[in-house]
Amino acid sequence: EELKSILPRIGEMLSIRDVEWLFFKCDEDDSGELDYEEFVKMLLRLKKERMQIIGCCTKMARWRKRKWDYCCRPRIGKKKVKSLQNATGKKMGAWSKHIHPVVGKAYYYNSTTGATKW
Numbered sequence: 001e002e003l004k005s006i007l008p009r010i011g012e013m014l015s016i017r018d019v020e021w022l023f024f025k026c027d028e029d030d031s032g033e034l035d036y037e038e039f040v041k042m043l044l045r046l047k048k049e050r051m052q053i054i055g056c057c058t059k060m061a062r063w064r065k066r067k068w069d070y071c072c073r074p075r076i077g078k079k080k081v082k083s084l085q086n087a088t089g090k091k092m093g094a095w096s097k098h099i100h101p102v103v104g105k106a107y108y109y110n111s112t113t114g115a116t117k118w
Helices: 002-006 016-026 036-071 078-085
Strands: 095-099 106-110
Touching (some): 016 036
Antiparallel strands (some): 095 106
C-alpha cells in the first residue's frame, strides 16, 4: 500500500498490477517488505526502463532535428570553401593566416603582439 501511494508522488504512474509485479521482482529476500537496498534497486530499475523508452523517442527527436538542420543549412559552394581554406596571408585585423611549412596546417600570426595561434 505504501508503495502504491508513494510512486505517483515521485512521478511514476503505474497500474496496480505493475506495482505488484515490481514489488515481486524487487523483493529479493521474499520478506514481503522492501528494505532500503531493494527500494533503491527498484528505483534504478524504473529509471533504466524509462530511459530505454524515452531514449528511443529522444533519439528520434534528435535525428529529426539534425535532418531539419541539415536541410535548412546555408549553402556555400565548393569554390568558396576552397578559397577560404587556401587564403594564406589574408589579413583579419592584426592577424594574418599562414600555412606552416612542415605541418601543413594553417596558423594565425598577430603582427602587433607577435602571438601565434593554431
